[in-house]
Amino acid sequence: xxxxxxxxxxxxVALDSGAVWPADADDVEExxxxxxxxxxxxxxxxxxxxxxxxxxKVSIDVPSPVTGTLAExxxxxxxxxxxxxxxxxxxxx
Amino acid sequence: xxxxxxxxxxxMSRAMVEAVASEMRDGDxxxxxxxxxxxxxxxxxxxxxxxAEFGRDRVMDVPISxxxxxxxxVGAAQQGMRPIAELMFVDFxxxxxxxxxxxxxxxxxxxxxxxxxxxxLTTAVGGTYNDAAQHSQTLYGTFAHLPGMKVVVxxxxxxxxxxxxxAIRDDDPVVYMFHKRLMGxxxxxxxxxxxxxxxxxxxxxxxxxxxxxxxxxxxxxxxxGLHVHRAxxxxxTLAEEGVEAEVVDLxxxxxxxxxxxxxxxxxTGRLVVVDEDYRSFGLTGEVVTRVAERAxxxxxxxxRLAVPDVPIPYARPLEEAxxxxxxxxxxxxxxxxx
Numbered sequence: 188x189x190x191x192x193x194x195x196x197x198x199x200v201a202l203d204s205g206a207v208w209p210a211d212a213d214d215v216e217e218x219x220x221x222x223x224x225x226x227x228x229x230x231x232x233x234x235x236x237x238x239x240x241x242x243x244k245v246s247i248d249v250p251s252p253v254t255g256t257l258a259e260x261x262x263x264x265x266x267x268x269x270x271x272x273x274x275x276x277x278x279x280x
Numbered sequence: 281x282x283x284x285x286x287x288x289x290x291x292m293s294r295a296m297v298e299a300v301a302s303e304m305r306d307g308d309x310x311x312x313x314x315x316x317x318x319x320x321x322x323x324x325x326x327x328x329x330x331x332a333e334f335g336r337d338r339v340m341d342v343p344i345s346x347x348x349x350x351x352x353x354v355g356a357a358q359q360g361m362r363p364i365a366e367l368m369f370v371d372f373x374x375x376x377x378x379x380x381x382x383x384x385x386x387x388x389x390x391x392x393x394x395x396x397x398x399x400x401l402t403t404a405v406g407g408t409y410n411d412a413a414q415h416s417q418t419l420y421g422t423f424a425h426l427p428g429m430k431v432v433v434x435x436x437x438x439x440x441x442x443x444x445x446x447a448i449r450d451d452d453p454v455v456y457m458f459h460k461r462l463m464g465x466x467x468x469x470x471x472x473x474x475x476x477x478x479x480x481x482x483x484x485x486x487x488x489x490x491x492x493x494x495x496x497x498x499x500x501x502x503x504x505g506l507h508v509h510r511a512x513x514x515x516x517t518l519a520e521e522g523v524e525a526e527v528v529d530l531x532x533x534x535x536x537x538x539x540x541x542x543x544x545x546x547x548t549g550r551l552v553v554v555d556e557d558y559r560s561f562g563l564t565g566e567v568v569t570r571v572a573e574r575a576x577x578x579x580x581x582x583x584r585l586a587v588p589d590v591p592i593p594y595a596r597p598l599e600e601a602x603x604x605x606x607x608x609x610x611x612x613x614x615x616x617x618x
Contacts, residue, residue, distance in 0.1 A: 221466030222291050241466025
């Protein structure tokens with residue numbers, strides 16, 4: 188989904204990979220998005236799992252911080268990202 | 281599309297776990313035990329998250345002791361519990377087959393129905409990721425061959441959840457064989473197909489009902505597990521050539537939905553059976569025989585694809601060579617319609 192003209196960027200909330208990074212993986216700098224459970228444009232609930240990341244051998248759930256719409260996925264399935272990168276944007280509803 | 285976008289999609293592993301968790305909430309007699317099922321969440325994510333919700337009394341890690349813990353599950357089931365025991369790799373069945381073959385499968389019969397064995401044996405099957413001869417077998421035929429055992433093989437998240445609810449509620453022993461490649465693991469990406477929309481609420485899928493995953497008029501492809509997705513891919517290729525293949529996913533081997541297979545062959549006249557298990561004395565021969573018994577006159581051509589009678593090779597090109605791929609399935613269908 189492309190960013191709509193006039194959409195208020197400030198309203199979008201990032202799905203923050205740093206927030207779920209495991210404490211015992213401090214020396215790991217890269218991980219992979221294993222699965223998206225909601226498609227772009229789909230509804231997400233606050234605290235419900237939106238995607239799953241794989242940090243070394245451990246898979247970690249990434250919950251949505253807010254209820255709303257999965258507005259833009261930044262890291263596709265099986266693609267890697269750096270620790271702390273945002274994974275997607277959620278538009279609160 | 282608008283509807284699909286709002287539906288949540290689950291991987292097959294999450295769908296399985298959701299059914300187990302739901303049944304555990306509904307009944308204290310349901311519990312899980314196996315190697316690495318608690319802290320690790322199952323090496324193929326088959327029990328992920330259960331420990332946190334249900335604790336160690338109901339989600340039990342056990343030592344490498346298959347005979348002991350599968351035997352314990354059989355005993356617990358006979359006492360009214362509903363255990364789910366995980367045999368980490370189906371390849372390990374050799375060390376505990378007495379408990380599976382002689383106790384789990386037969387105790388209902390041998391007791392004259394005085395006890396039943398409402399347990400589920402979950403186990404990971406399949407290769408395609410270079411794990412060699414002792415960690416890559418599929419062995420559908422070995423378990424389906426046992427009198428007294430029901431055998432379930434899901435190919436999608438939707439089926440995995442519904443079949444797991446049915447398996448746990450079943451009063452007889454069920455072997456639930458999940459293909460590692462379909463689970464949606466981060467380190468072993470699944471093909472596109474197994475991740476599907478899955479309802480939040482509990483639902484069951486009856487055993488013995490095959491699912492026609494794609495309709496077609498020219499040839500019937502009967503398969504299960506990973507090869508449902510390979511067959512669907514092959515069918516897309518064939519459709520571009522003007523050949524419409526019907527893809528029948530058996531979903532349960534015991535009981536087997538012979539009727540759906542026969543009906544499909546009566547329509548198409550051509551049968552291709554695809555299996556990741558060994559060729560001889562196995563599923564492919566069984567399906568072909570059932571169709572021949574019921575609809576010999578309708579059969580114009582038959583092909584079967586399976587792993588030749590060799591251990592699964594470690595080397596990637598060799599493993600790929602023995603495992604029926606999309607191209608091989610398409611070619612087999614072409615041969616039947618020539």
